[in-house]
Amino acid sequence: MKATFITLLLALSLPLGLVAAADAHATSLDSVAEVAELGAHPTAHEIAEHAEAVLKHSEAVAKAEGNKLTKIANKFGVTWPTLIAQMLNFCLVAFVLYKFAVKPIAATLDERQQKIADGLQYAEEMKTQLAEAERERAEKIKQAAIDAQKILTESREQSKEMIEQKTQEAAAQAEAIIRKASEATELERQKMLSDVRQEVARLVVATSSKVLSRDLSDSEKQTFSDSAAKELAGTAS
Amino acid sequence: MKRDKKIIRLAKKLVELSKDNGVVTVARVGEVLAGLKQVQHRHHLTVLKSFLNYLHREIALQTAVVSTPGALSGEALKAIEVTYSKIYGRPVTAVIKQDTSLIAGVRVRVGDDLYDASLAGRLQRLAENVS
Numbered sequence: 397m398k399a400t401f402i403t404l405l406l407a408l409s410l411p412l413g414l415v416a417a418a419d420a421h422a423t424s425l426d427s428v429a430e431v432a433e434l435g436a437h438p439t440a441h442e443i444a445e446h447a448e449a450v451l452k453h454s455e456a457v458a459k460a461e462g463n464k465l466t467k468i469a470n471k472f473g474v475t476w477p478t479l480i481a482q483m484l485n486f487c488l489v490a491f492v493l494y495k496f497a498v499k500p501i502a503a504t505l506d507e508r509q510q511k512i513a514d515g516l517q518y519a520e521e522m523k524t525q526l527a528e529a530e531r532e533r534a535e536k537i538k539q540a541a542i543d544a545q546k547i548l549t550e551s552r553e554q555s556k557e558m559i560e561q562k563t564q565e566a567a568a569q570a571e572a573i574i575r576k577a578s579e580a581t582e583l584e585r586q587k588m589l590s591d592v593r594q595e596v597a598r599l600v601v602a603t604s605s606k607v608l609s610r611d612l613s614d615s616e617k618q619t620f621s622d623s624a625a626k627e628l629a630g631t632a633s
Numbered sequence: 634m635k636r637d638k639k640i641i642r643l644a645k646k647l648v649e650l651s652k653d654n655g656v657v658t659v660a661r662v663g664e665v666l667a668g669l670k671q672v673q674h675r676h677h678l679t680v681l682k683s684f685l686n687y688l689h690r691e692i693a694l695q696t697a698v699v700s701t702p703g704a705l706s707g708e709a710l711k712a713i714e715v716t717y718s719k720i721y722g723r724p725v726t727a728v729i730k731q732d733t734s735l736i737a738g739v740r741v742r743v744g745d746d747l748y749d750a751s752l753a754g755r756l757q758r759l760a761e762n763v764s
Contacts, residue, residue, distance in 0.1 A: 597760035604756055608736050617703045617737040624738035624750035625699070625709035629716040 640676060644683035648691050655723050657691050693744050697725050700732040700740040700751075709739075717743055 469475070612620075647669070651661045665684075674680050697717050699705065710727045717725040725743060732740070738751035 597763040601756045601760040620737040621701045621739050622706050622709045628748050628750045629712040
């Protein structure tokens with residue numbers, strides 16, 4: 397805004413500058429034309445004389461120009477006191493405008509521009525953060541999928557191992573049960589055989605006792621007893 | 634408890650006093666009993682019971698009970714007495730006891746020791762070996 401105001405001032409003073417420049421240009425063109433009128437190979441003295449003449453001519457031209465400007469100014473009603481007063485008025489108005497209108501407006505505009513810039517920056521940051529968050533989310537989802545797959549694989553392996561282990565345990569238990577049953581059957585068989593043997597032996601002994609008691613005569617019994625007594629005496633000694 | 638030990642010791646000494654050449658005799662037992670009667674021990678009845686118990690045991694150790702279903706020759710009986718006297722180092726007297734369950738043969742008991750040469754015993758051992 398400040399720059400705009402300065403540009404405006406420059407634009408207002410530009411026509412006066414252009415008029416002055418056009419006059420100076422016309423004067424220099426006249427001097428060049430006079431130099432061109434000299435011979436092909438002028439001497440130093442000629443050049444000095446010519447320069448002095450040009451200088452005088454220039455002074456004359458300047459005086460004539462001053463008179464011309466004064467005539468124009470008078471013709472258009474431009475006088476120094478009015479011009480100075482107008483310039484002062486212009487500067488005062490410009491200062492007041494700058495102080496009480498342009499400056500607050502510029503401050504407000506700057507503040508708004510700053511806010512907009514901040515908002516844009518914030519939006520940019522948010523966009524970046526959103527992109528970052530999106531990327532992190534995608535990474536987390538990917539990682540979660542990998543972890544889930546890993547957990548699933550481990551679970552499958554564990555379940556497989558557990559099934560295998562349980563199968564082995566069941567087989568071992570079944571084998572142990574079969575072995576115990578076999579042992580129990582064998583023990584039962586042995587016990588039955590032992591019982592049968594005992595019963596047979598008991599029957600044999602009982603039968604033999606009865607038969608011997610009935611069939612042995614008294615003399616035979618005494619003979620057996622004597623021999624048994626001698627046997628005991630012989631064995632004991 | 635202390636009193637019981639003393640009584641037991643006394644009973645054993647009385648049994649030793651009842652022996653004549655290592656053999657319990659009726660005469661020596663009578664003398665011991667007469668002496669006890671004179672002394673009149675405080676626990677007279679207990680001493681007598683204990684003495685009787687140890688006397689039975691001593692007599693059992695000096696007696697070989699020969700169980701047999703029928704008669705036994707004197708020669709066999711003598712051989713048993715000689716043999717067991719030699720084994721136990723004291724005079725052992727053989728006494729015959731009828732036992733028809735033995736079928737044939739003899740069974741000798743000396744104290745807690747048992748020697749079996751009977752037919753019933755052999756059959757019983759046979760049955761035990763079979764089973």
